[in-house]
Ligand SMILES: *[C@@H]1O[C@H](CO)[C@@H](O)[C@H](O)[C@H]1NC(C)=O
Ligand SMILES: *[C@@H]1O[C@H](CO)[C@@H](O)[C@H](O)[C@H]1NC(C)=O
Ligand SMILES: *[C@@H]1O[C@H](CO)[C@@H](O)[C@H](O)[C@H]1NC(C)=O
């Protein structure tokens with residue numbers, strides 16, 4: 212049985228004539244599809260997905276549907292698992308250049324030390340991340356800003372490029388940046404990269420001219436907005452309440468509040484009332500110490516992100532797994548603290564899978580992203596089902612969320628086109644020229660950083676809270692043996 216989309220027969224004829232050459236049938240695999248009506252995952256075994264142009268135009272429970280259009284490329288997915296591409300709703304793409312340089316940093320160190328430019332989204336695509344919301348805060352000069360946008364377009368990933376408005380210098384402040392944003396927006400031709408807005412001064416500068424100018428731009432462009440919200444003692448602000456006070460939360464503009472660490476009840480209610488999403492960056496929040504003590508209570512308005520991927524994993528699969536298990540830990544703790552045995556598991560793999568896929572689509576305001584359904588965008592990942600890690604699975608959702616690694620990704624498609632095939636990225640520029648240029652530039656920048664000592668964290672953090680003692684955990688006996696040498 213073929214489930215056809217709302218595309219009219221006339222459109223289909225047009226489609227087949229025009230692009231049959233590019234059409235593909237992912238055939239014979241197990242799909243983790245999504246039923247838009249019941250809003251539940253739907254597993255289809257031995258079925259197929261038809262891709263025409265940038266969309267999924269058929270989802271079938273047989274491997275070779277009778278009404279498959281002529282000229283379609285068959286891609287044998289027997290024994291494989293087909294999922295939507297994963298969605299990263301918070302990262303800083305330019306920081307690839309610092310890889311491994313932040314292994315023992317906290318958020319306070321990070322704010323002081325790391326800043327420079329690079330573009331490297333191929334790593335994410337190779338890891339099955341097909342959509343990325345980039346909080347691009349390398350807008351120090353017009354050249355840096357434009358280069359980041361260009362790299363996003365070149366990457367072939369679906370990028371929401373959050374141009375950050377900030378007072379970079381006397382010559383290049385928010386008014387100049389808004390001017391450049393409008394010029395760049397007028398010149399955009401990419402179907403995959405969208406120019407968006409990032410701004411972090413909703414609390415520190417709620418009524419200033421810069422903030423008003425950003426509000427005007429948001430209202431005028433209706434472009435996605437993203438902001439960092441970290442409260443608790445961090446006091447970095449940008450709460451949902453502050454955004455609401457600025458008059459920009461209750462609108463159709465997609466808004467992603469990254470981290471939302473220590474989100475409170477009022478903030479959570481506002482997110483629900485205005486249908487806005489947070490981006491939980493599980494690994495970053497544990498690594499840097501923002502933590503996420505309330506985030507498991509707002510998963511219905513949550514998605515997942517990576518954040519500063521130069522410091523840890525770049526893939527959303529790892530984020531989903533870390534978040535799943537750390538949220539389980541937190542909820543179980545509550546029961547054990549009452550000296551009781553947990554009677555059930557609080558957090559299912561289906562929910563973790565939805566956070567990594569569909570919820571990311573909802574966060575960016577697109578219900579056609581992050582799902583395998585008729586008419587959805589054809590961003591897909593095909594996983595090996597017979598690798599050593601995967602062999603023997605029955606539940607494909609559990610297989611992916613709990614057993615797979617990025618090494619199990621056979622293919623990744625974005626907008627209907629293969630970006631990774633048979634385990635290899637299709638963009639040869641990565642392997643040759645870009646790779647060499649990247650390594651040269653990474654070495655140059657890392658050498659400079661090595662010479663910059665981290666200032667001691669004494670007195671107060673920049674928002675006023677005092678620094679506090681952190682116990683060092685040692686796997687070796689003896690006082691202070693834990694850190695050992697630093698291998699950067
Ligand atoms: C922006 O920063 C520059 C220094 O980089 C400073 O001279 C200027 O006053 C600042 N402007 C605003 C509006 O904060
Ligand atoms: C972008 O989309 C438009 C309309 O959907 C289409 O005409 C155009 O060919 C697409 N461009 C690319 C580069 O895919
Ligand atoms: C959002 O706006 C709608 C109509 O514009 C209004 O009915 C609703 O109460 C508003 N919600 C909040 C939380 O302000």
Ligand SMILES: [Zn+2]
Pocket residue numbers: 301302303346439469518519
């Ligand atoms: Zn961030």
